[in-house]
Amino acid sequence: MASQDHxxxxxxxxxMFSMSALIYYLVKTAGMQADLPNLFVDTLRREAAxxxxxxxxxxxxxxxxxxxxxxxxxxxxxxxxxxxxxEYFGELSARxxxxxxxxxxxxxxxxxxxxxxxxxxxxxxxxxxxxxxxxCKRNQFGDPMIYVELHWNVIDEATAQVDMEDFWRVAVxxxxxxxxxxxxxxxETFYLLCLHGISHKLDSPRYLADIMFFLSRWGAKLDLESxxxxxxxxxxxxxxxxxxxxxxxxxxxxxxxxxTVSNKVWDEETIIERKLEQKANMRYYLHQLxxxxxxxxxxxxxxxxxxxxISRRGEHM
Amino acid sequence: xxxxNEDCFTYLRSNNIEAMQFDGEWVLLDVEEHKAINLNExxxxxxxxxxxxxxxxxxxxxxxxNYDVASIxxxxxxxxxxxxxxxxxxxxxxxxxxx
Numbered sequence: 147m148a149s150q151d152h153x154x155x156x157x158x159x160x161x162m163f164s165m166s167a168l169i170y171y172l173v174k175t176a177g178m179q180a181d182l183p184n185l186f187v188d189t190l191r192r193e194a195a196x197x198x199x200x201x202x203x204x205x206x207x208x209x210x211x212x213x214x215x216x217x218x219x220x221x222x223x224x225x226x227x228x229x230x231x232x233e234y235f236g237e238l239s240a241r242x243x244x245x246x247x248x249x250x251x252x253x254x255x256x257x258x259x260x261x262x263x264x265x266x267x268x269x270x271x272x273x274x275x276x277x278x279x280x281x282c283k284r285n286q287f288g289d290p291m292i293y294v295e296l297h298w299n300v301i302d303e304a305t306a307q308v309d310m311e312d313f314w315r316v317a318v319x320x321x322x323x324x325x326x327x328x329x330x331x332x333x334e335t336f337y338l339l340c341l342h343g344i345s346h347k348l349d350s351p352r353y354l355a356d357i358m359f360f361l362s363r364w365g366a367k368l369d370l371e372s373x374x375x376x377x378x379x380x381x382x383x384x385x386x387x388x389x390x391x392x393x394x395x396x397x398x399x400x401x402x403x404x405x406t407v408s409n410k411v412w413d414e415e416t417i418i419e420r421k422l423e424q425k426a427n428m429r430y431y432l433h434q435l436x437x438x439x440x441x442x443x444x445x446x447x448x449x450x451x452x453x454x455x456i457s458r459r460g461e462h463m
Numbered sequence: 464x465x466x467x468n469e470d471c472f473t474y475l476r477s478n479n480i481e482a483m484q485f486d487g488e489w490v491l492l493d494v495e496e497h498k499a500i501n502l503n504e505x506x507x508x509x510x511x512x513x514x515x516x517x518x519x520x521x522x523x524x525x526x527x528x529n530y531d532v533a534s535i536x537x538x539x540x541x542x543x544x545x546x547x548x549x550x551x552x553x554x555x556x557x558x559x560x561x562x
């Protein structure tokens with residue numbers, strides 16, 4: 147049995163990193179409720195229920211937007227969010243979601259913006275260098291606001307050469323009801339999850355937790371060789387390797403052999419402590435300084451990243 | 464409106480409701496009234512049964528098959544419950560199509 151202190155820390159970190167829903171889902175599906183203190187399970191359950199309700203609201207908003215896009219003949223691929231929860235995590239309440247992420251073609255942007263504005267969304271000033279534009283709307287149920295991100299790419303174009311056609315080409319209609327709503331196959335969904343985590347510098351354990359959960363459930367069906375081939379084309383190979391390398395510290399990954407990218411610089415405790423204590427130590431800064439050298443495929447990407455940092459053009463890698 | 468055995472009416476889920484199951488319980492979100500509603504076990508079963516429009520008689524048959532109650536009591540309970548769900552605007556009533 148884990149100590150009270152340990153369980154208290156789990157609750158604190160779960161709340162801080164929006165992981166209560168996933169942890170509760172894991173506890174529940176493993177049938178561990180009876181083995182844990184009631185207060186611990188009840189606290190997780192309450193937070194998971196709150197996240198589930200927000201997901202339900204986001205599901206409603208997402209469907210409103212997608213129906214409007216369908217009528218306007220806008221091709222769209224929802225990524226992450228509620229679709230990830232329902233399709234790959236098992237149920238809507240299994241993973242908390244903060245916003246609605248939609249990939250559209252750049253040529254559809256102005257029409258998509260009209261659709262969002264017709265639904266009451268307003269633009270949020272975005273940082274130059276982002277690969278998406280953000281809109282928000284007041285949440286009639288209270289906090290937080292409802293955010294929609296319209297992506298024309300999935301990672302900063304300065305530090306990768308992602309060809310979005312590689313995704314559009316393999317995307318399939320979401321169901322018979324839709325002509326323009328598309329979904330990505332398993333491999334590409336996983337690849338995007340990796341890119342998403344690394345673009346946020348893995349600054350929350352949530353990113354690795356998502357990837358571990360995904361691998362534990364779908365790992366046997368993933369074709370890692372084709373994912374690596376895609377990553378090489380997109381010049382995101384080393385960051386994809388790094389993600390798998392870090393994940394392999396915790397779980398065994400089918401059809402995966404240890405790779406050569408060093409991960410010595412990576413330290414989850416440093417990241418977590420920095421968030422919990424709201425202050426950074428030397429090790430955190432060292433981590434931030436060295437991470438690009440382990441992530442990027444070439445010097446040009448590193449220079450682009452440093453230029454971005456110096457000119458304060460966003461936080462994404 | 465008097466709730467009863469008339470087969471000319473059907474009951475259906477309201478359009479303004481989003482629903483999900485959490486820990487086996489149905490949680491509803493009224494997106495027009497901006498409120499969340501938790502259904503009890505019986506309400507949840509009825510909600511699940513209303514995956515398509517149903518007549519009172521169909522709902523009563525479902526209740527009797529799933530609850531060990533006398534027919535008269537089941538009818539009385541069902542009427543009360545439908546009334547509550549209608550008042551909460553969780554379900555709606557419509558005249559059955561004759562086509």
